[in-house]
Amino acid sequence: MNEQSNWLAACRVEDAIENGGVCVKHGEDQIALFYFTRRNEWYATQNECPHKKQMALSRGMIGSTTDEPKVACPFHKKTFSLSTGECLSGDECAIKTYPVKIENGTVYIGTTPKS
Amino acid sequence: MKEPQIIVIGNGMVGYKFCEKLRSKTSSFNLIVFGEEPRRAYDRVHLSEYFNGKTADDLSLSTENWYQEQNITLFLNNPIVKIDRELQKVYTASGLDYHYDILVFATGSGAFVPNIPGIEKEGVFVYRTIEDLDLISGYAKKAKTASVIGGGLLGLEAAKALIDLGIEKTSIIEFAPRLMPRQIDAAGSDMLKSKLADLGLQIHLNKNTTSIEGDGRITALKFSDDTALDVDMLVISAGIKPRDELAKACGIEVGPRGGIVVDQKMQTNDPAIFAIGECALYDGMIYGLIAPGYEMAEVLAANLCEGEKTFTGFDMSTKLKLIGIDVASFGDNFITEPDCRTIIFENKHKGVYKRINVSNDGQYLLGGILIGDATAYNLLLQTSNNRVVLPENPEELILGTRGGSESAGGAGITGLPDSALICSCEGVSKGDICAAVADGSCENIDDLKKCTKAGTGCGGCLPMVKDLMTYTLKSQGKYIKNVICEHFNYSRQELFDLIHIHELKSYDAVLDALGKNDGCEVCKPLVSSLLASLWNEMILKKGNDVAQDSNDRFLANIQKGGSYSVVPRVPGGEITPDKLIVIGEVAKKYNLYTKITGGQRIDMFGAHLNDLPIIWEELIAAGFESGHAYGKGLRTVKSCVGSTWCRFGLHDSVSFAIRIEERYRGIRAPHKFKSAVSGCIRECAEAQSKDFGIIATEKGWNLYVCGNGGSKPQHALLLATDLDSETCIKYIDRFLMFYIRTADPLTRTATWLNKMEGGIDYLRNVIINDSLGMAAQWENEIENLIASYKCEWKEAVENPAIRKRFSHFVNAPEDKDPTIEFVEMRGQKRTAEWKTV
Ligand SMILES: Cc1cc2nc3c(=O)[nH]c(=O)nc-3n(C[C@H](O)[C@H](O)[C@H](O)COP(=O)(O)OP(=O)(O)OC[C@H]3O[C@@H](n4cnc5c(N)ncnc54)[C@H](O)[C@@H]3O)c2cc1C
Ligand code: SF4
Ligand code: FES
Numbered sequence: 001m002n003e004q005s006n007w008l009a010a011c012r013v014e015d016a017i018e019n020g021g022v023c024v025k026h027g028e029d030q031i032a033l034f035y036f037t038r039r040n041e042w043y044a045t046q047n048e049c050p051h052k053k054q055m056a057l058s059r060g061m062i063g064s065t066t067d068e069p070k071v072a073c074p075f076h077k078k079t080f081s082l083s084t085g086e087c088l089s090g091d092e093c094a095i096k097t098y099p100v101k102i103e104n105g106t107v108y109i110g111t112t113p114k115s
Numbered sequence: 116m117k118e119p120q121i122i123v124i125g126n127g128m129v130g131y132k133f134c135e136k137l138r139s140k141t142s143s144f145n146l147i148v149f150g151e152e153p154r155r156a157y158d159r160v161h162l163s164e165y166f167n168g169k170t171a172d173d174l175s176l177s178t179e180n181w182y183q184e185q186n187i188t189l190f191l192n193n194p195i196v197k198i199d200r201e202l203q204k205v206y207t208a209s210g211l212d213y214h215y216d217i218l219v220f221a222t223g224s225g226a227f228v229p230n231i232p233g234i235e236k237e238g239v240f241v242y243r244t245i246e247d248l249d250l251i252s253g254y255a256k257k258a259k260t261a262s263v264i265g266g267g268l269l270g271l272e273a274a275k276a277l278i279d280l281g282i283e284k285t286s287i288i289e290f291a292p293r294l295m296p297r298q299i300d301a302a303g304s305d306m307l308k309s310k311l312a313d314l315g316l317q318i319h320l321n322k323n324t325t326s327i328e329g330d331g332r333i334t335a336l337k338f339s340d341d342t343a344l345d346v347d348m349l350v351i352s353a354g355i356k357p358r359d360e361l362a363k364a365c366g367i368e369v370g371p372r373g374g375i376v377v378d379q380k381m382q383t384n385d386p387a388i389f390a391i392g393e394c395a396l397y398d399g400m401i402y403g404l405i406a407p408g409y410e411m412a413e414v415l416a417a418n419l420c421e422g423e424k425t426f427t428g429f430d431m432s433t434k435l436k437l438i439g440i441d442v443a444s445f446g447d448n449f450i451t452e453p454d455c456r457t458i459i460f461e462n463k464h465k466g467v468y469k470r471i472n473v474s475n476d477g478q479y480l481l482g483g484i485l486i487g488d489a490t491a492y493n494l495l496l497q498t499s500n501n502r503v504v505l506p507e508n509p510e511e512l513i514l515g516t517r518g519g520s521e522s523a524g525g526a527g528i529t530g531l532p533d534s535a536l537i538c539s540c541e542g543v544s545k546g547d548i549c550a551a552v553a554d555g556s557c558e559n560i561d562d563l564k565k566c567t568k569a570g571t572g573c574g575g576c577l578p579m580v581k582d583l584m585t586y587t588l589k590s591q592g593k594y595i596k597n598v599i600c601e602h603f604n605y606s607r608q609e610l611f612d613l614i615h616i617h618e619l620k621s622y623d624a625v626l627d628a629l630g631k632n633d634g635c636e637v638c639k640p641l642v643s644s645l646l647a648s649l650w651n652e653m654i655l656k657k658g659n660d661v662a663q664d665s666n667d668r669f670l671a672n673i674q675k676g677g678s679y680s681v682v683p684r685v686p687g688g689e690i691t692p693d694k695l696i697v698i699g700e701v702a703k704k705y706n707l708y709t710k711i712t713g714g715q716r717i718d719m720f721g722a723h724l725n726d727l728p729i730i731w732e733e734l735i736a737a738g739f740e741s742g743h744a745y746g747k748g749l750r751t752v753k754s755c756v757g758s759t760w761c762r763f764g765l766h767d768s769v770s771f772a773i774r775i776e777e778r779y780r781g782i783r784a785p786h787k788f789k790s791a792v793s794g795c796i797r798e799c800a801e802a803q804s805k806d807f808g809i810i811a812t813e814k815g816w817n818l819y820v821c822g823n824g825g826s827k828p829q830h831a832l833l834l835a836t837d838l839d840s841e842t843c844i845k846y847i848d849r850f851l852m853f854y855i856r857t858a859d860p861l862t863r864t865a866t867w868l869n870k871m872e873g874g875i876d877y878l879r880n881v882i883i884n885d886s887l888g889m890a891a892q893w894e895n896e897i898e899n900l901i902a903s904y905k906c907e908w909k910e911a912v913e914n915p916a917i918r919k920r921f922s923h924f925v926n927a928p929e930d931k932d933p934t935i936e937f938v939e940m941r942g943q944k945r946t947a948e949w950k951t952v
Binding site for chain 1: 925
């Protein structure tokens, strides 16, 4: 784990969508936040899909392949690992992923990317 | 020691196959190939697919690196222009010379161009290479009429290509009194001719073209009977001419009508020189098909590696699909009585003609011709080639059995010997195929193609290869099905029934009960669609919302750039001026781009996610409802103006279209579906291109099903005639439920029908005669779906929890996505181009 000094209070737990994503505004940036209720896990990635640079990943469907959690871009269904950001279909570049923590019912995103 | 050097002239289909075969046997020999064309060998047999979207790369027989990987030196765009047999050297157009120890001609053939005055005019083409096709499609843009000289296999194919290119009037000129004179008889030709005429092709038989008229470019054809025909372009397809000019020039023996003379080992009169493929003349014959060419390649490659193979002639049986019409001939197709017994079946109404020639003792099948329906081709060919003893009533081979008994004719594929050659292009036998399946190495057709190569040539044997695979798998007790993804080990149809039986209502419940792990973007929308088809509950109910495809999730289609479209339903395309004004006002207020669609309604593009609820609120207040343009369900029921205004109209097509659109709106299906109603046979609503279409007749309605527009247009087929409105709707109910229950995911009705065993006859039996005994249940189910219809958008805007989801930022709900960009075009906005990466 890297050192996080900047934690962004993104939203309340109940504002996040169960087994889906929401988009968090961070200045000029957009971060996709996923509440993978089924696995009881939280993930955050860049919202922009590297394929055609669309601000769309937060609207994508999440799921898994073998045990790897992933999100599928709604535009052309390219999939990316939620844990590493790696592109799982074809050779798009990887997406940035961010750490997430929950404190007192608030979801925080560490704004220094993990990868 | 230096390796002996083989030079191959010609990088066509057979030349390529020779390289492949040789390299699969040995890595010795220096192999150098010279090609005249600018690209690597490609699939000439499927050349016409170049017009249907295949690229030159798709047609290529090998990958770019293949030659290098195989240690083959390939020169393209560099024909050999001279051969010196004494020095054993070839000379290239670019001025190089190379020594050969062994020289192989694989120069193929060119189009035979008869010496008609005017043949050199602009607008006259041949049909053999990708370059020819590029020239043809370029010229066709400005042509309205076209002719093809030659009514043989290639001529018909060229004519089809011209129709595909959008030429309004295409005709075929044939010198002989019948079409495809080498393959089919006069009766078969008549049948083919009338089917082709139905499709708008004009056929002129017994026509001898005497000149090509026009000032520089072609404008007309003149014939020996003093008639003439105006045409803008012409494709010559009058036969092939072997490319033997080089061989002839260096003194190698050629036939009187062309072709490099070879023996059983493909050797010419010079022992160091061989010829294979369409340039080779064996036993007085040029084999203008791909399978014998491949066999020649095999014979030569084997012999160069110390094998002992000979070429002893080849079966010239063929099966093709011309403009959607099956045409096949096999074995001794022209033998007539008294040398055999001939059995003929003809159905003019359906355009089917079948003829088989049986030995006089009734024991063996000698050959035959099939037009309009060649499903039995592979089996008949095998029965004849393998001298399988015929059943007592050989007519069953072409008629199918009547009454009782299951197996149609002989013992079917099971009756064939293991040695039966199934794929003649690649020389794969029944035994090879069954063994590859039985030892577990291949479980699907792609594996099978990879490991046996069966079906990778002309593809004609694929149906039989599939049958053999299924048969072998079944006989091993294996059961084949299309499972959905790694999370569900079921087919769509199985899952449908299981969800129904267990009364599961949410995606998670289905995953818990029937699947494993966390699901994915494949099973989520599929299960959501099944849930919607079964229960018709609000698709954005909590938990199910995130399992919807993104279009369903926001009840709008996501567009390039990330904005959404808004499409209210306009049943039957009928709309009042007041409602038109509302659309205009809403579009103006929210700055939306407007366009009238092919489905007779109005799309509004460019809405921000945040604006969707408020836009819909206004539309709903004015009496609109969701148009489901985002869902896999009914899109529109298009209608013509019908008897209320049109002087030809027989019934009120608009009222019927509205009734139907309102009946089926919102019902979810494996894919979208469309419909239309026309008020008379003039068909202004184009009902025959729809998933179901209705055309008024004097006595009622004709119902057509399983048509399709789009990239693979398909004419709808007539299901029932002269129905009253109630019966028509009853049949549509049954049809839709049958489709919803049984189609594979994302399968349109046309494809669903194409895959259905028994085709339209089976479907008709299920829908009209209720052969499955399901009609009452289906009618009941669809009534429930109809009764539970609600406008999704109304529910969404009235439900605060759902409405909350229509904002871009969770932490700044009022802010819109600042990255969405529009540019101006013709006084409206449009989305900016994809941002380049
Ligand atoms: C439109 C179309 C549809 C067809 N459909 C079918 C079908 O359905 N079923 C079927 O069995 N067959 C079909 N055929 C026939 C099949 O394509 C041929 O039998 C096959 O291509 C023959 O292969 P080949 O290698 O002998 O000749 P080609 O594929 O013609 O290759 C010969 C190559 O040699 C090159 N060449 C010639 N001279 C020289 C030189 N001096 N130096 C260097 N290179 C040279 C030529 O440019 C060419 O590239 C069809 C053909 C066409 C045109
Ligand atoms: S299909 Fe017939 S009734 Fe309908 S508009 Fe055309 S001509 Fe008139
Ligand atoms: S933009 Fe995301 S997959 Fe194409």
